[in-house]
Amino acid sequence: MSEMKTAAYICSGCELGDKLDVAQLSKIAQKEGKMALVREHEFLCSEAAVQIIRDDIANEAVTHICIAACSRRAKTEAFHFPEVAMSRANLREGVIWIVAEGSEHDEVRQDMADDYVRMACAELKKMKLPQGNPNHAGNKRILVVGGGMSGLTAALEAAEAGYEVVLIEKENQLGGWASKLWKRVPFKQPYAEPQDTGAAALAAKVTAHPRITVHLNSTLAETSGAPGRFGVQIAQESGASVTEEVGAIVQATGFSAYDLNKLPELGGGKPNVTDQAGLEALARAANGATIKRADGKEISSVVFIQCAGQRDDSGTHLPYCSGHCCATSVKQAMYFKDANPDVDTVVMYTDLRMPGMGEDFYRSAQDKGVIFTKGKAAAVETSGDGCTVKFRDLILDEDTAVNADLVVLATGQVPNAGVDLEAWNPIVTAAEGGSEEAKVQRVELHKTSVLKLNYRQGPDMPQLKQGFSDSHFICFPYETRRTGIYAAGPVRRPMDMLQATEDATGAALKAIQAVENASLGRAAHPRSGDLSFPSARLEGCTQCKRCTVECPFGAIDEDEKRYPVFNESRCRRCGTCMGACPVRVISFENYSVDTVGMQIKAVDMPDEFSEKPRILLLACENDAYPALDMAGLQHHVYSAFVRAIPVRCLGSVNTIWITDALNSGYDGVMLMGCKHGDNYQCHFVKGSELANYRMSKIDDTFKQLGLEPERVITHEVAITDHARVAQLINDYAAKINEIGMSPMKAFA
Amino acid sequence: MNDLNRQAIANYKNDFLREVEERVEDGDWVRMCMQCGVCAGSCPLGNAWEHTPQKLFMMIRAGKREEVLSSDSMWMCTSCYNCIVRCPRKLPITHIMHGLAHYAHKLNMAPKGQPTRDIAKLFWDNLVKTGRVNELKFSLAMYFKDGFMQGIRNALAMQAVGMGLVKAKRLNPMEILGGHKCKDQGGIHRMIAKARAIEAHKKG
Ligand code: SF4
Ligand code: SF4
Numbered sequence: 039m040s041e042m043k044t045a046a047y048i049c050s051g052c053e054l055g056d057k058l059d060v061a062q063l064s065k066i067a068q069k070e071g072k073m074a075l076v077r078e079h080e081f082l083c084s085e086a087a088v089q090i091i092r093d094d095i096a097n098e099a100v101t102h103i104c105i106a107a108c109s110r111r112a113k114t115e116a117f118h119f120p121e122v123a124m125s126r127a128n129l130r131e132g133v134i135w136i137v138a139e140g141s142e143h144d145e146v147r148q149d150m151a152d153d154y155v156r157m158a159c160a161e162l163k164k165m166k167l168p169q170g171n172p173n174h175a176g177n178k179r180i181l182v183v184g185g186g187m188s189g190l191t192a193a194l195e196a197a198e199a200g201y202e203v204v205l206i207e208k209e210n211q212l213g214g215w216a217s218k219l220w221k222r223v224p225f226k227q228p229y230a231e232p233q234d235t236g237a238a239a240l241a242a243k244v245t246a247h248p249r250i251t252v253h254l255n256s257t258l259a260e261t262s263g264a265p266g267r268f269g270v271q272i273a274q275e276s277g278a279s280v281t282e283e284v285g286a287i288v289q290a291t292g293f294s295a296y297d298l299n300k301l302p303e304l305g306g307g308k309p310n311v312t313d314q315a316g317l318e319a320l321a322r323a324a325n326g327a328t329i330k331r332a333d334g335k336e337i338s339s340v341v342f343i344q345c346a347g348q349r350d351d352s353g354t355h356l357p358y359c360s361g362h363c364c365a366t367s368v369k370q371a372m373y374f375k376d377a378n379p380d381v382d383t384v385v386m387y388t389d390l391r392m393p394g395m396g397e398d399f400y401r402s403a404q405d406k407g408v409i410f411t412k413g414k415a416a417a418v419e420t421s422g423d424g425c426t427v428k429f430r431d432l433i434l435d436e437d438t439a440v441n442a443d444l445v446v447l448a449t450g451q452v453p454n455a456g457v458d459l460e461a462w463n464p465i466v467t468a469a470e471g472g473s474e475e476a477k478v479q480r481v482e483l484h485k486t487s488v489l490k491l492n493y494r495q496g497p498d499m500p501q502l503k504q505g506f507s508d509s510h511f512i513c514f515p516y517e518t519r520r521t522g523i524y525a526a527g528p529v530r531r532p533m534d535m536l537q538a539t540e541d542a543t544g545a546a547l548k549a550i551q552a553v554e555n556a557s558l559g560r561a562a563h564p565r566s567g568d569l570s571f572p573s574a575r576l577e578g579c580t581q582c583k584r585c586t587v588e589c590p591f592g593a594i595d596e597d598e599k600r601y602p603v604f605n606e607s608r609c610r611r612c613g614t615c616m617g618a619c620p621v622r623v624i625s626f627e628n629y630s631v632d633t634v635g636m637q638i639k640a641v642d643m644p645d646e647f648s649e650k651p652r653i654l655l656l657a658c659e660n661d662a663y664p665a666l667d668m669a670g671l672q673h674h675v676y677s678a679f680v681r682a683i684p685v686r687c688l689g690s691v692n693t694i695w696i697t698d699a700l701n702s703g704y705d706g707v708m709l710m711g712c713k714h715g716d717n718y719q720c721h722f723v724k725g726s727e728l729a730n731y732r733m734s735k736i737d738d739t740f741k742q743l744g745l746e747p748e749r750v751i752t753h754e755v756a757i758t759d760h761a762r763v764a765q766l767i768n769d770y771a772a773k774i775n776e777i778g779m780s781p782m783k784a785f786a
Numbered sequence: 787m788n789d790l791n792r793q794a795i796a797n798y799k800n801d802f803l804r805e806v807e808e809r810v811e812d813g814d815w816v817r818m819c820m821q822c823g824v825c826a827g828s829c830p831l832g833n834a835w836e837h838t839p840q841k842l843f844m845m846i847r848a849g850k851r852e853e854v855l856s857s858d859s860m861w862m863c864t865s866c867y868n869c870i871v872r873c874p875r876k877l878p879i880t881h882i883m884h885g886l887a888h889y890a891h892k893l894n895m896a897p898k899g900q901p902t903r904d905i906a907k908l909f910w911d912n913l914v915k916t917g918r919v920n921e922l923k924f925s926l927a928m929y930f931k932d933g934f935m936q937g938i939r940n941a942l943a944m945q946a947v948g949m950g951l952v953k954a955k956r957l958n959p960m961e962i963l964g965g966h967k968c969k970d971q972g973g974i975h976r977m978i979a980k981a982r983a984i985e986a987h988k989k990g
């Protein structure tokens with residue numbers, strides 16, 4: 039890169055000029071910030087002003103610019119200069135909008151603005167323009183694992199969008215569960231009758247598609263690489279092996295039915311008791327005529343028991359609702375009624391859940407004479423030629439019973455997600471420690487893997503809850519914790535066929551984004567398009583493995599010498615590795631231990647008698663920093679003693695920043711990140727949790743130093759907490775006032 | 787087979803529901819109830835009933851023929867129409883209540899001495915004779931419905947009211963001799979017979 043030339047642009051619009059001494063800010067940028075070029079403008083985001091900046095870049099060879107105006111989250115379209123490195127001093131949302139009105143606050147307001155200009159200049163000088171991941175590759179083919187409804191849809195959607203697709207299916211035909219159904223729940227007006235599944239037509243379309251290659255009777259033997267360059271080995275039943283190169287993967291491996299034999303109390307395993315899949319088989323055999331039991335008897339009465347082995351809070355069975363089974367039982371009851379209205383059909387439910395347009399379908403079943411009863415089944419006994427269902431009628435509030443020729447248990451979906459890494463990791467550790475037993479276990483467990491990733495962090499995707507492969511059901515659907523690999527359909531969360539096809543479409547689009555981003559060396563969600571990437575100065579690395587272990591996305595492997603190997607295309611640019619590294623050798627071009635460290639040090643530190651404490655606030659840029667901006671927008675007043683620095687994720691906070699801050703005289707350090715734990719909201723899944731853990735360790739250090747542990751405080755905040763962040767800051771400022779100025783100031 | 791099983795044979799089967807669908811006015815709506823309980827919560831008299839409309843509908847589906855038809859509950863309906871207005875499934879609940887009561891009456895399964903049933907019967911018998919209600923005879927029939935001695939007691943208790951009505955010319959003691967009649971009594975009788983035939987045809 040050519041010579042660095044810096045420039046600072048200071049805005050006096052949006053009342054900045056009225057509330058601040060802009061000339062003084064310019065002087066600071068020039069004298070202290072050492073900016074080669076400093077310009078003021080009364081309307082910096084105007085076209086004219088932006089043109090001035092562009093001209094400076096073109097004519098003055100400016101390579102680094104500092105914009106001192108509004109928040110980095112505002113006016114991003116005006117201040118879009120991808121060809122230079124840029125820092126932003128937040129004088130509007132961060133200063134004039136949050137410092138109390140009135141001339142008695144002029145001094146602290148100006149102090150704050152001065153510091154933000156110093157910080158932005160200091161940061162800028164440590165930044166480099168990100169060049170994009172050098173190890174990128176441009177394979178844009180998409181591998182779809184699983185040929186059921188989700189897989190077929192994902193394959194077709196990707197192919198129709200112009201991408202080549204490789205689809206592998208372990209069975210000898212496409213269609214999955216759908217091909218085993220007699221009919222499906224309707225997904226079109228008037229939602230009244232069971233409909234043809236459409237699986238055969240979809241499979242035919244996929245098979246005939248010029249951009250789709252189908253491998254039947256096939257499983258994955260090994261998956262290696264990264265987005266844009268995955269290498270997959272496909273094992274075929276014949277013993278043959280095929281190698282394919284792909285850019286992204288959609289895992290649509292679906293679900294297995296919950297094992298009936300685990301429900302002996304409901305007759306599971308006994309004759310004339312079946313599950314929904316079993317009933318589909320009987321219905322297919324009947325082909326529209328009266329349905330017969332396995333023993334050939336025509337069925338004249340049937341009872342469906344909903345939630346069998348589901349929504350169980352005793353810990354024995356599935357704790358969740360599989361979402362489709364109520365509608366499926368309604369559909370199956372119709373099979374009987376449509377063939378012969380005289381068949382007695384009872385659907386026994388505790389809550390009938392009919393999502394989507396299911397209410398119309400429910401009504402249609404009632405109209406056909408299906409009897410619905412709110413009841414809890416207690417036992418199913420085989421009696422004589424049929425079964426007796428003993429249950430509590432929850433409307434009539436009595437124990438009663440009903441006889442039937444056949445009982446159908448609506449059991450749940452168990453995801454086919456492969457190896458649970460929570461179980462895998464301890465076995466690997468034990469095996470590496472030499473345990474023979476663990477070595478055998480590892481081999482056995484590996485056989486159950488779906489993806490067979492050769493990643494350091496395990497062969498499948500991490501599971502979120504109850505074995506489903508997802509990273510966050512609500513905030514980031516389809517996003518797993520393995521970049522470029524997307525889960526779709528019931529392997530991601532329990533769902534019905536319509537939801538699965540929508541899900542598959544979403545996952546296909548995600549996969550397309552992934553290959554496109556990868557081919558340009560850019561990050562995927564949530565820093566989609568980011569060109570920076572982590573690089574490690576391996577000479578300094580002590581092979582502590584913290585980065586490898588803590589990376590939430592499994593981006594880092596190890597080489598033979600146990601040095602970390604960064605797979606940039608698998609990386610989400612969260613900086614967790616940078617925060618983890620005890621010797622601080624990991625950095626990004628525009629975000630590093632130095633870019634933040636220099637900001638911390640750039641603050642002008644008043645002495646201990648000034649009555650002006652300084653509080654460092656490290657705020658996650660996903661939730662906490664926007665909440666601070668919104669606090670500004672809402673004019674919530676907060677302490678002008680705070681100096682906020684946005685961080686990519688609390689996980690990227692290296693403890694050196696905390697110790698540096700305290701050593702240089704800050705009176706307190708606040709960390710604001712996302713909620714962690716079971717219902718986490720961290721965009722990088724583990725970042726805020728790790729930060730919390732690291733801070734708990736740092737606490738001990740303080741105690742040893744004789745420093746009050748309250749000098750560092752961590753808060754979980756959500757993006758909507760604008761009033762709360764202001765309150766937290768004010769409370770903390772009061773607290774600092776109480777415990778007094780930092781004793782470290784004297785040494786700073 | 788134990789007792790529970792014997793009882794279970796007709797449980798939750800189509801039989802009684804079918805019967806109601808075929809023979810009770812608007813009975814074919816019963817299967818559409820989704821057991822939300824809005825009717826039960828809306829009925830101003832609901833808490834005085836043994837079985838709310840919601841429960842009656844479930845009992846029909848559960849095959850509880852005896853219990854439903856001998857129930858006193860549907861006789862309690864005052865036709866306020868709260869439930870009809872509110873039922874999200876648009877069941878004509880009020881009509882079904884009266885239909886059930888009527889059907890139980892026809893089968894002679896309705897509870898003996900149920901006041902609504904008694905009044906309705908006296909009123910109807912009184913009305914169809916001449917095509918006009920004979921208020922004097924109706925009142926007397928009401929007084930004496932529980933026996934001669936009770937009738938005398940009722941009449942004595944109401945004496946002052948009766949005399950007041952006579953004085954105000956609201957009650958004519960001469961009505962006892964037969965009273966007003968419709969002009970075309972035969973026509974009225976033919977009309978009622980026709981209505982009965984239509985009803986019988988509609989609900990077997
Ligand atoms: S920790 Fe974050 S930044 Fe580091 S390699 Fe993993 S994904 Fe990338
Ligand atoms: S119409 Fe009859 S059943 Fe309905 S709310 Fe009124 S009294 Fe109750």
Ligand code: SF4
Nearest residue numbers: 819820822823825873
């Ligand atoms: S309001 Fe209608 S749907 Fe609800 S319980 Fe009553 S009759 Fe049934």
